[in-house]
Amino acid sequence: MRNKSKKKHFDILEQVRIEEMVAEGKCLARHNNMVVFVAGVAPGDVVDLRIIRKKKSFMEAEAVHFHELSELRVQPFCEHFGTCGGCKWQHIGYDTQLYFKQKQVKDNLERIGKVSLPEFDPILGSEKTRYYRNKLEYTFSNTSWLTKEQIQSGQEYDRDALGFHIPGRFDKILDIKHCYLQPDPSNAIRLEVRKYAKEHNLPFFDIVKQEGYMRNLIIRTANTGELMVIVQVYEDRPGVMQALMEHLAATFPEITSLQYVVNSKGNETYHDLEVVCYKGLPYIHEEMEGIRFRVGPKSFYQTNADQAYELYKKTRELANLTGNELVYDLYTGAGTIANFVARQCREVIGIEYVPSAIEDAKINSQINDITNTTFYAGDMKDILSDELVARHGRPDVVITDPPRAGMHEDVVKKLLQVHPNRIVYVSCNPATQARDVEWLSEKYEVTRVQPVDMFPQTHHVENIVLLTAK
């Protein structure tokens, strides 16, 4: 009995005002000096909260009753909002999204970085706030996710789905009617492939039983107008695939790269599988300032291409290149930044873990007649060595764009030892960037901070920090 009342006491917090938006798309509220993280609310909402997790220093809760709705709220435009994991900030106006993204960067740099900061350059918003992505990946499933309303209606629903994973559920897919993330003909192609598969009784994949045929669909729409479609199926049925490919080629003659993969593995990744080009070229091109980037089926390219251009221009501006510099581009991916800055400096050394990305990087230099780049594949902490520095020289400028985990401690130590004049640190994770900046502050001061929004309607934020040798 005592336990029950104690539990009840912790269970519901009444009339709590939500304060701000923080990392991972959650909002923050406070209760008795304890921080509470809540999803699906907006700063200014007054809500009753049910605690779903209680830790020493924070709690997680869900809103169970709304007393007041925030003035910052706007009407979400997508019918899948609230269920789909994609654009979780749609209920907040874009200016407010930008405000909280910038604040997140500032809070992290102040709290974790603990360094003195210059005045921030205002966050660079994305001109397009919808249809800004150039790549989407959809999954087929024979167990579509049903919303509460659908279940309560007692109606029978088609359980075949082609869409996105429900957050945290590997086995449940939300059937997407219209997605606002990628421009036409992305929606049309997805709907057509779905319709064709249904009409021809091609079974949608069962992830639990590992059976079915249709597995996955990738659509890439490049800013050159080139268009790649990759269909992934579970087993090799040549006649069936040929008919599907012919249908797609005839319905969408604008597809310039039509490909398929037979994937009988337990998961959808296909980096280790053959991708068969059925029609057109096995790659497409993105373009920036006349530089063309070849993007193959396994290549990484920034998904918001317009905003990537803004990000790279800022990166180059902060690098302050005069034509004489030796630049190291760490975590270079397909060498996009390396090739983008190559014409403004003496030489660029690009380093990246994934060998196929390094192959792309070299091709991207070749096809653009860029001859002052050298690329290395391998783990950064091994490749960025004394030997490499002896071979190429001490860099004047280092551009670094690590993954979410930030830089390995050994890489930071090496940078402190190599001691370039400037480090331009591009990051998609303000928390790990702030940690690395603190380490680097031993020999560097932060002289510019430029947040950039690459992903409107989501909590993600990109940030560039310029570190100048003290």
Ligand SMILES: C[S@@+](CC[C@H](N)C(=O)[O-])C[C@H]1O[C@@H](n2cnc3c(N)ncnc32)[C@H](O)[C@@H]1O
């Ligand atoms: C945020 S992406 C940067 C992409 C690139 N700068 C661009 O703008 O397209 C981070 C890159 O770091 C690479 N990477 C991750 N861990 C690595 C490591 N330990 N050593 C080298 N590269 C790594 C990833 O493969 C990925 O290409």
